[in-house]
Amino acid sequence: MDGPLLTLAAAHNAAARVKCIDCHIGADRKDYLVIKALAAWDTGRWVVGAYTDPGILRYPLGDRTCLKCHPDGGENPRVEKAFHNASYHRDPRNGCSECHRSHLKAPAETRFLLQALAKPLCDQCHQALLGIPSK
Numbered sequence: 001m002d003g004p005l006l007t008l009a010a011a012h013n014a015a016a017r018v019k020c021i022d023c024h025i026g027a028d029r030k031d032y033l034v035i036k037a038l039a040a041w042d043t044g045r046w047v048v049g050a051y052t053d054p055g056i057l058r059y060p061l062g063d064r065t066c067l068k069c070h071p072d073g074g075e076n077p078r079v080e081k082a083f084h085n086a087s088y089h090r091d092p093r094n095g096c097s098e099c100h101r102s103h104l105k106a107p108a109e110t111r112f113l114l115q116a117l118a119k120p121l122c123d124q125c126h127q128a129l130l131g132i133p134s135k
């Protein structure tokens, strides 16, 4: 979290003091209970020396976790043509984390979006809805 910002998760901590647990606790009561149970299990495994890093999330955080702090789905009233200000770039839409990956290294200039991940989703929707061919 120090030095140049490399990931969206790090940017959250730097810009707004959003900590790991603020995302990783999920959004509702069920998330809280499931995640605490997983954490207790992991702690037990760690104590007996049998813990291995799962490498992926066993319990997806889902859009609801992003929406608890970004209730308007990423709109920006300060910037006239911000991407999510357009109604058609809010709903229907892909999952937040399909475009916005939290832990993959990406440039701050693209707000930590990776073209290789995001562009196929732009193309898919534009092609399906509008018949615009992909480039």
Ligand code: HEC
Pocket (backbone or CB within 6 Å): 008, 009, 010, 012, 013, 018, 019, 020, 021, 023, 024, 055, 056, 057, 061, 097, 100, 101, 102, 103, 104
């Ligand atoms: C902005 C919300 C957010 C913050 C802050 C955040 N994470 Fe994550 N994390 C996610 C999401 C969402 C995933 C699922 C994979 C993805 O979308 O990149 C994830 C995945 C993970 C994984 C599974 C491995 C992987 O890369 O998929 C681990 C481990 C993890 N996070 C640890 C951390 C730690 C440690 C911190 C604090 C230093 C942290 N996270 C901060 C949202 C966040």
Ligand code: HEC
Pocket (backbone or CB within 6 Å): 008, 011, 012, 015, 016, 018, 022, 023, 065, 066, 067, 068, 069, 070, 096, 097, 100, 102, 111, 112
């Ligand atoms: C605990 C609150 C919280 C959660 C949970 C959260 N965010 Fe954020 N996010 C913020 C704050 C605060 C900022 C910085 C202020 C702003 O730009 O609104 C921010 C900034 C961002 C930015 C702009 C980053 C930049 O540097 O340009 C993106 C993109 C983003 N969040 C996406 C997500 C996604 C996707 C998730 C779910 C995986 C998520 N956020 C979860 C609070 C949160």
Ligand code: HEC
Pocket (backbone or CB within 6 Å): 063, 066, 067, 070, 073, 074, 075, 076, 079, 082, 083, 084, 093, 094, 095, 096, 097, 098, 099, 100, 109, 110, 111, 113, 118, 121, 122
């Ligand atoms: C199809 C890909 C895609 C999906 C899905 C997506 N976003 Fe975005 N998001 C973008 C793009 C593109 C931008 C604009 C980046 C820029 O300004 O350079 C953006 C910008 C943002 C920002 C920064 C807004 C600002 O100007 O400060 C936030 C916050 C954000 N998204 C949150 C979300 C949330 C929450 C979700 C899920 C409800 C989501 N996004 C789903 C592509 C996506």
Ligand code: HEC
Pocket (backbone or CB within 6 Å): 086, 088, 089, 091, 092, 093, 094, 118, 119, 121, 122, 123, 125, 126, 129, 130
């Ligand atoms: C959920 C479907 C969907 C997704 C995903 C999507 N778009 Fe769009 N996009 C639309 C629709 C619908 C329009 C409106 C076309 C019209 O006005 O005729 C549009 C219009 C546009 C326009 C022209 C108007 C404007 O707002 O400037 C641009 C540029 C654009 N999209 C870029 C993108 C990019 C870049 C991505 C991926 C990060 C993306 N779109 C993802 C549905 C989508």
